Amino acid sequence: MADLLIEIGCEELPAGYIRPALEQWAKLVEDALTDLRLGCRETRSAGTPRRLIIAASGVREAQEDTVVEVAGPPAKAAYDAKGQPTRAALGFAASQGVDPEAIQIRETPKGRYCFVTKEIKGRSAREILAEALPKTILATRFPKSMRWVTGSSITFARPFRSILALLNRDTIEFEINGVHTGRTTVGHPFLSPEKITITTADFGHFIEALRLHHVVADIPQRRSIIEEKIKLCLARHGSKPADPELLDEVTNLVEFPNVVEGSFDSKFLALPEAVLVESMRSHQRYFPVRDAAGKLLAKFITVINRDDRYAGVICEGNERVLRARLADAEFFLHEDTRTRLESRLERLKSVTFQARLGSYYEKVQRLKSLAQTLSQQAGLDARQTAACVRAAELCKNDLVTSMVGEFPRLQGVVGRHYALHDGEPAEVANAIAEHYAPRGADDALPQTAAGCVLSLAEKLDTMLGCFSVGLAPTGSQDPYALRRAAQGILRILMEREVSIPLAAAVAEAGKLQPKGLPESDGVEARVLSFLRDRLYNYLSDKGYRYDLVNAALAAGFDDVRDARNRLDALAALSGEPGWEELVTVVQRTYNIIRNSEVTAEVDEALLQQDEEKALWATLQKHEAEVRTLAEKGKYLEASRLFAKAFVVSVHAFFERVFVNVDDEALKQNRLALMKRINRLFTQRIADLSQVVLAEKP
Amino acid sequence: MNFQEMIFRLQQYWAERGCVLMQPYDIEKGAGTFNPATTLRAVGPEPWRAAYVEPSRRPTDGRYGDNPNRLQHYYQYQVILKPAPDNAQKLYLDSLAALGIDLVGHDVRFVEDDWESPTLGASGLGWEVWLDGMEVTQFTYFQMVGSLEVDPICVELTYGLERLAMFIQKKNSIFDLEWTPGITYGDIHHEDEVQFSKYNFELADVAMHFDLFDKFEKECERLVSAGLVLPAYDYVLKASHAFNMLDARGAIGVAQRTAYIGRVRKLARLCCEAWLKLREQMGFPLLQHAEG
Numbered sequence: 001m002a003d004l005l006i007e008i009g010c011e012e013l014p015a016g017y018i019r020p021a022l023e024q025w026a027k028l029v030e031d032a033l034t035d036l037r038l039g040c041r042e043t044r045s046a047g048t049p050r051r052l053i054i055a056a057s058g059v060r061e062a063q064e065d066t067v068v069e070v071a072g073p074p075a076k077a078a079y080d081a082k083g084q085p086t087r088a089a090l091g092f093a094a095s096q097g098v099d100p101e102a103i104q105i106r107e108t109p110k111g112r113y114c115f116v117t118k119e120i121k122g123r124s125a126r127e128i129l130a131e132a133l134p135k136t137i138l139a140t141r142f143p144k145s146m147r148w149v150t151g152s153s154i155t156f157a158r159p160f161r162s163i164l165a166l167l168n169r170d171t172i173e174f175e176i177n178g179v180h181t182g183r184t185t186v187g188h189p190f191l192s193p194e195k196i197t198i199t200t201a202d203f204g205h206f207i208e209a210l211r212l213h214h215v216v217a218d219i220p221q222r223r224s225i226i227e228e229k230i231k232l233c234l235a236r237h238g239s240k241p242a243d244p245e246l247l248d249e250v251t252n253l254v255e256f257p258n259v260v261e262g263s264f265d266s267k268f269l270a271l272p273e274a275v276l277v278e279s280m281r282s283h284q285r286y287f288p289v290r291d292a293a294g295k296l297l298a299k300f301i302t303v304i305n306r307d308d309r310y311a312g313v314i315c316e317g318n319e320r321v322l323r324a325r326l327a328d329a330e331f332f333l334h335e336d337t338r339t340r341l342e343s344r345l346e347r348l349k350s351v352t353f354q355a356r357l358g359s360y361y362e363k364v365q366r367l368k369s370l371a372q373t374l375s376q377q378a379g380l381d382a383r384q385t386a387a388c389v390r391a392a393e394l395c396k397n398d399l400v401t402s403m404v405g406e407f408p409r410l411q412g413v414v415g416r417h418y419a420l421h422d423g424e425p426a427e428v429a430n431a432i433a434e435h436y437a438p439r440g441a442d443d444a445l446p447q448t449a450a451g452c453v454l455s456l457a458e459k460l461d462t463m464l465g466c467f468s469v470g471l472a473p474t475g476s477q478d479p480y481a482l483r484r485a486a487q488g489i490l491r492i493l494m495e496r497e498v499s500i501p502l503a504a505a506v507a508e509a510g511k512l513q514p515k516g517l518p519e520s521d522g523v524e525a526r527v528l529s530f531l532r533d534r535l536y537n538y539l540s541d542k543g544y545r546y547d548l549v550n551a552a553l554a555a556g557f558d559d560v561r562d563a564r565n566r567l568d569a570l571a572a573l574s575g576e577p578g579w580e581e582l583v584t585v586v587q588r589t590y591n592i593i594r595n596s597e598v599t600a601e602v603d604e605a606l607l608q609q610d611e612e613k614a615l616w617a618t619l620q621k622h623e624a625e626v627r628t629l630a631e632k633g634k635y636l637e638a639s640r641l642f643a644k645a646f647v648v649s650v651h652a653f654f655e656r657v658f659v660n661v662d663d664e665a666l667k668q669n670r671l672a673l674m675k676r677i678n679r680l681f682t683q684r685i686a687d688l689s690q691v692v693l694a695e696k697p
Numbered sequence: 698m699n700f701q702e703m704i705f706r707l708q709q710y711w712a713e714r715g716c717v718l719m720q721p722y723d724i725e726k727g728a729g730t731f732n733p734a735t736t737l738r739a740v741g742p743e744p745w746r747a748a749y750v751e752p753s754r755r756p757t758d759g760r761y762g763d764n765p766n767r768l769q770h771y772y773q774y775q776v777i778l779k780p781a782p783d784n785a786q787k788l789y790l791d792s793l794a795a796l797g798i799d800l801v802g803h804d805v806r807f808v809e810d811d812w813e814s815p816t817l818g819a820s821g822l823g824w825e826v827w828l829d830g831m832e833v834t835q836f837t838y839f840q841m842v843g844s845l846e847v848d849p850i851c852v853e854l855t856y857g858l859e860r861l862a863m864f865i866q867k868k869n870s871i872f873d874l875e876w877t878p879g880i881t882y883g884d885i886h887h888e889d890e891v892q893f894s895k896y897n898f899e900l901a902d903v904a905m906h907f908d909l910f911d912k913f914e915k916e917c918e919r920l921v922s923a924g925l926v927l928p929a930y931d932y933v934l935k936a937s938h939a940f941n942m943l944d945a946r947g948a949i950g951v952a953q954r955t956a957y958i959g960r961v962r963k964l965a966r967l968c969c970e971a972w973l974k975l976r977e978q979m980g981f982p983l984l985q986h987a988e989g
Contacts, residue, residue, distance in 0.1 A: 011786055012824060014809035049807075144811060146822040146838055150780045150849035158822065159838070161783065178783075190801045253806065284830055302830065304804045314804045317829025320869065324766045327869075331764050350903075350947045355956075400947065405757070479955075 001041075002125065002168045004029075004056040005201035006133060007185055009162035012049040015252035017142050017157050019219065022047050022054070028136035029054050036128050037063045044203050046217040048255040050189065053217060055203035059167070063122030070096055072114035075105045089114060126167050130174045133165060137176060149177045162186070166201035187213025188255050191307065214256045214307070223251040226303055229259040230287060233301050238292035242301075243281075250285055254305040260315040261289075266298040268326040271333060272417040274410050275403065279325045282409075286322070332402035341418040344397040351399060354480075356517055357465040360396045366512040367392040370457040373508050377500045378453055384427065388450035391431035394419060395454065398432075412436045438488050445496055452498045459485040460509035467527050468510075468517035486534040493560045494538070501558045503528060532557060539564065544571060547692045554687035562633065566686050569635035574691075582643040585650045586688035589678035592659055598671045606669040611649075611656045616673060618649045623680055630684040642681055650677065698797055699875040700862050700882060704750055707774050707856070710795045711748035714788060716776065719749035724931055725938040728753050729775030729855055730814060733930055736965070737972045738777065739819075739842040739851050743983035745779045750858070754938065756901075756945035759894035762887045765870035769893050770886065774856040780849030781838055789826070789836060789854055796865060804829050812837040816937050816961040818844035818969075821853070833861045843969025844962065897945040907948070910939040910957070917964045926971040933964045 006029075013021070022045040033040040033056060041058025072078070078089035085093075085100045093100040096116045103114045138154065145155040154177045165172040165181040174181055184195045192213035198206055207217050216222040230242045251257070268276065273296055280286040280300050289299040300322065304314050348361040357363070371392040375385035398404045398415035407414070416433035420426070427450050434451030435458050437444060446452045466472065466480045473482050492498060503524070510524045535557055539549045544567055552567035573579050607613045622645040629638035659670045681688065698706070712718055722732040729751030730736060738745040751773045759769030778785060786807075794800055807824035812835060814820070823837035835855040839847045859882070862874045872883030913936040920929035940957050943949050949957060976982075 012807035012809070016809075144822060146840055146850075147848070148781055148838055148850050159783075190805065253808070305806065306802075306804050310802045310804070313802055314829045317803065317831065317864070320863075320867070321830040323869065328764060328766055331760065335763075347947065352949065352953050355953055 001057075002059045002061050003166075003201035003203065004033075004040075004059050004125075004129070004172075005053075005164070005166045005198070005203060005206055006055075007051050007053045007162075007164040007206075008137060008160045009051050009164070009185060010049075010156070010160045011158045013052075013157050013252075015049065015249050018047045018049070018052070018252045021052055021140050021142060021157070025052065025136060025140045026054050028139050029056060029133070032132045032136055033059060036132060037066070037122070038125050038128065046203075046207060047219060047252075048215060048217055048222075049252060050255060051185070051215075051217065053206070055201065055206070057203070059125060061167070062124045063128065065122045066120050067117055068120055069115055069117050071108075072096075072103070072116065075112035075114060078103070078105075078114045092116075126170055126172050129165075129167065129172045133172060134174050134176050137163075152177055164198060166198060168201050169199060185210070188215050188305075190305075191256060216255065216257055219251060222254070222257045223247060225257045226251055226259060229257075230301055233259065233261045234289065237289055237297060237299070239290050240294075242287050246281060246285065246287060250303040253285065254303055256305055256307065258304050258307060258311065259301055260304055260311045260318070261299060261301050262286075262315045262319045262322070263299045264319065264322050264326060268330060269296060269298055271326065271329050272410075272413065274413045275329050275333075275407060276326070278407050278410060279329060280322065283325060284318070284322060286318075328406065329403065332406055336401040336403055336414075336418060337421055340422050341394055341397045341415065341424075342422070344400050345393070347400045348396055354465065354469065354471075356469040356514070358514060360399060362514070363461060363465075364393060364396050366461050366509075367395065367454070367457050369512055370461060370509055371454055374453045374457055374500055374505055375450075377504060378449070378498050380449055380453060384449050387425060387427035388431060388453045390424070390428045391435065391450055391454050392457065394424070394428065395432045395435050395458070438491060440484065441487065445492055449498065452492050452496050453500075456489055456492055456498070456500065456505065457509070459489050460505055461512070463489075463527050463530075464506065464509040464523060465513050465517075467530075468513050468520040468523045470519045472526065472530070482530075483534065486531050487538065489531065490535050490538050490560060494564065499559060499561065502531065502560065503558050506531075535560060535563070539567060545574070547690055548574060548686075551686040551688055551690040554690055555682060555685055565633055566635050569639060570686055570688075570691075572636060573639055578643055578647070580693055581647040582639065583688045583691050583693055585643070585646045586678060586681050587691075588650065588654060589674045590682070590687075590689040593671050593675050593678060596671055598668065598675045600665075600668040600672045602672045602676060603669055606666060607673075608666070609657050611653045612670065612673065615646075615649045615653045615677075618645050619673070619677060619680075621645070623676075626680055627684060635685055639681075639685060642685075646677060698865055699877050700858070701877050703796055703858065703862060703865070704774065706795050707792060708748065710792050711776055714746070716746045716748040716778075719747050721749060721751050722934075724934045725754050726751070726934050727755055727816075727937065727941060728814070729773040730817065730819065730853065731934055731937065732775065733927070735775060735777045735853065736817060736819070736842060737926075737930065737969065739779065739839055739847055739853075740845055740969045741973045741976050741981065742849065743779075743976065743981050744849070744987045745777060745851070745983065748774070748776045751775050754941070756893070756897035756941050759890060759897050759945070761894040762872070762890035765872065768859065768871060768886070768890055769897060770889055772858040774854075774858050776854040776856075777851055778854075779851035781852040785852045786836075789834070792854075793828075796861065798828070798865065807836065808832075810835065810837075815958045816940070817842065817965045818962040819965075828861075828864050831860060831864055833857055833864060843972075844966040845969055845973070897942065901942050901946055903943065903946050903948045906939045906942045906946070910936055910943070913939060914960060914964060918967065921964075921967045921971050924971070924975075926968055926975055929964075929971065930968040933961065933968055936964060937961050 026043045026045050030040050030043050038060045039058060040056045043054060043056045046053040072092035073088040078086055080086055089103060090100055092114055093103055098116050102116055105112055106115050142157040145157050147155050148159040160179060163179055163181045164183060164185050166183055171181055171183050183198050186193060186195055196209055196213055210217045227247060276296055277288050280288050286300040286302045289297045291297055302318050306314060349359050351360045353360050353363045368389055371388045375388045398411055401414060403414045404411045412433045416429040419429035419432055427448060430448050431450040431454045434446035435454040437446045437455055446455050462480055463482055463485055466482055471480055506524050506527050532553060536549055540546055548567060548570045552563055552570055557563040607616055622641060626638050626642050661667050708718055719734045732751055734747045753773050754770050756769050758767050760767045790800055806827040808827050810823060810825045812821050812823060819842045821837035821839040825832045826834040826836055837853045839851045839853055841847060859871050866874055868874050872887055874882040876882050876885055913932045917929050917932035940961060
């Protein structure tokens with residue numbers, strides 16, 4: 001049994017590519033070893049930005065000899081009447097490199113066929129791997145890859161410049177893109193740039209050899225070295241442990257893990273916290289440092305790819321870079337706060353929101369009006385309403401600040417900071433920051449009532465506007481992120497204590513759009529239908545049965561939380577005895593009316609048979625109560641009462657009463673009765689005709 | 698090392714490595730990539746190595762000379778190597794050593810960056826090169842230029858000369874950089890920043906620039922049709938700069954932006970296609986030099 005070791009020496013790979021590439025590549029190598037009958041006890045991997053390493057142990061040095069059976073032509077075509085081989089038989093034997101006498105005839109389900117059995121000599125692993133390993137390397141996929149050799153279509157994440165490939169003590173010889181395999185690698189490009197000759201394919205020895213040359217190739221080990229060093233720094237300030245996502249990223253930015261702690265002038269702590277964090281974490285991959293109470297300190301930790309000898313100089317350089325960035329931010333803060341946030345409104349006139357929908361100035365005018373209406377609909381008090389409208393007026397003004405020009409992701413947050421600086425009430429400032437929320441499926445929702453309403457207004461305005469100019473999402477095209485906006489609207493309505501009738505809100509937002517937009521006809525209906533589909537997804541993702549979701553939404557979703565309450569009732573009822581009977585009542589009453597136009601109301605004088613009279617009496621007795629319970633949101637009770645009243649009586653009706661009689665007045669009267677019973681449930685609670693009942697055994 | 702010495706060193710270094718030392722192109726542009734010595738020469742099979750200083754204008758980056766790290770007019774040192782040599786990274790690192798930078802004692806980092814110029818229809822994969830956390834160079838393997846696939850692949854190195862100089866001279870303000878003994882960067886360029894920032898942000902005539910953009914676009918298309926690719930390409934640069942001016946004035950909205958960028962990209966594609974055709978008709982002269 002042999003060990004296999006392969007290392008691809010690359011120019012710096014993106015940090016996020018390394019782990020996924022190793023996982024894929026290890027799998028490809030394992031599969032190849034298995035398919036080629038070489039076997040593999042286990043694979044191990046390691047990697048840095050400059051190398052991807054896979055090792056396999058328990059690999060056979062050669063394939064075992066094997067016997068294969070090859071099927072040929074049917075026997076009757078292979079031998080003539082005298083039993084002599086025909087050209088078909090001779091050809092088959094020749095193609096397999098055997099004498100015609102070696103052909104055997106065997107019974108198969110398809111008849112009698114020719115077969116030859118051949119012994120195949122196993123090939124040596126070195127020889128086969130020389131063909132197979134290049135394929136595994138080239139089959140490894142990356143989010144983005146590139147060409148680098150003239151005339152070659154081979155792509156990889158970044159150019160590779162060396163390949164080490166060993167089977168025990170021997171190299172496996174192949175070439176890809178002009179790179180020939182060998183038994184050498186290099187250490188850390190600056191700390192140990194010399195060539196290292198590797199004599200055996202032993203993974204542990206290889207990792208150790210790299211270690212001696214300032215390369216910690218094992219990813220978990222590199223991560224834990226960094227983590228420990230950061231912990232030591234943080235412990236001095238009583239801070240919480242480091243951010244695991246950033247830790248994963250920086251682990252794959254270096255070969256020799258080391259950290260330094262730098263500091264900056266504490267005057268910069270006056271900057272908005274989000275600006276400090278964005279400057280350090282996103283721009284420089286620094287770990288911000290907080291005290292035990294979570295307050296930012298004028299310190300940072302950065303990972304370096306050098307040993308301690310150089311840490312001081314490198315730290316100074318990084319401090320200078322951060323100082324420059326923070327000085328920029330401070331400059332922006334200073335420039336921006338010379339002007340009050342409110343006075344920037346005029347400048348929004350020259351910032352286009354969308355060509356047909358006008359400037360941000362115009363959008364703000366719409367938002368003010370919409371915020372006013374929605375605040376009332378949501379029942380906000382006078383103070384909250386005033387805050388919401390004021391926030392609407394100011395919420396886009398930070399777009400024309402230098403700070404947002406520099407830190408676009410901080411729009412809203414910067415607006416809040418400047419609003420507070422100008423002495424706006426906290427409610428207004430918070431609503432400005434919150435009006436973009438949620439920015440994604442997992443992002444936090446607005447916390448304040450004014451923030452929720454303004455966020456709804458912002459999203460509804462964008463949706464109605466974009467749908468009116470033909471920018472509704474199609475396939476992967478959704479430049480204004482309308483799916484996310486719709487999801488945000490639904491999450492706010494569902495998960496925050498804000499209740500707004502959806503159709504009225506959509507209509508109001510539609511009314512405020514500019515006149516004469518190309519696709520404004522019926523836009524409210526299209527937006528509602530889009531919201532309905534997103535709501536369906538939202539509820540399905542929560543684990544509700546799709547048919548119950550459809551049933552509940554068919555009875556309306558103007559109040560999305562009410563729709564969810566009705567859905568909860570259905571989910572509960574669907575697990576109780578009597579569920580099928582309840583569904584059947586709604587389905588039977590629906591089936592009988594679905595192809596008829598029912599215009600009449602029930603005329604008591606036209607009721608003839610006992611069963612229909614009884615049914616009418618039942619309806620008279622329970623209709624108002626079912627309705628009242630439903631109006632109070634007591635859907636379980638309403639449904640149970642409906643079932644109790646109608647399961648037996650409707651069944652009896654269908655047993656005895658024929659609806660589609662020739663007498664049109666009589667027929668209409670019976671249909672009207674059916675419709676009234678059907679609608680009592682489907683309009684108030686759920687359209688159970690959408691429910692799929694399990695097949696009866 | 699002062700600012701002009703850095704330029705001498707780089708010129709010397711890249712000349713010794715077979716680069717044609719070009720001079721800046723005489724039209725406003727946002728980056729050295731826009732110089733026809735890069736954009737056009739990157740297209741087609743002919744080998745090419747060039748290096749040059751490129752004064753670059755990014756009107757939106759103006760800070761009225763008040764900000765120590767930001768300029769609306771700055772200098773790039775641009776190197777284009779086609780085909781990409783196998784030792785491109787080493788050549789680059791040696792150029793830093795030629796500037797006197799101790800590569801062992803500083804943290805030199807190649808940080809993932811997928812470079813893209815949507816206006817040129819150009820993109821590539823490579824890195825921002827960081828020195829102790831400071832981005833000093835863009836290192837890109839071009840994959841696409843003028844919306845055309847590039848083959849051979851070229852390496853583009855774009856040094857931010859001011860950033861490098863701040864690193865080397867350990868200065869906290871661009872304006873304090875020593876250009877030559879007794880003269881600072883600020884002595885030469887501070888007033889430019891004040892005046893051009895005011896112009897770019899406050900006084901540039903928006904209507905005129907919208908009008909110019911349309912006219913430059915028409916002129917470019919007309920010249921491409923007439924088979925005059927080089928004059929046509931000048932108008933790509935002019936249209937691009939007019940767009941940058943409008944952008945600085947905040948006159949272009951999010952959605953419009955995409956449309957304007959698309960218009961410049963189309964012009965760049967027309968020129969690159971016409972250039973490729975022209976060189977083909979000429980029998981790709983530099984390819985023959987290389988073979989002969």
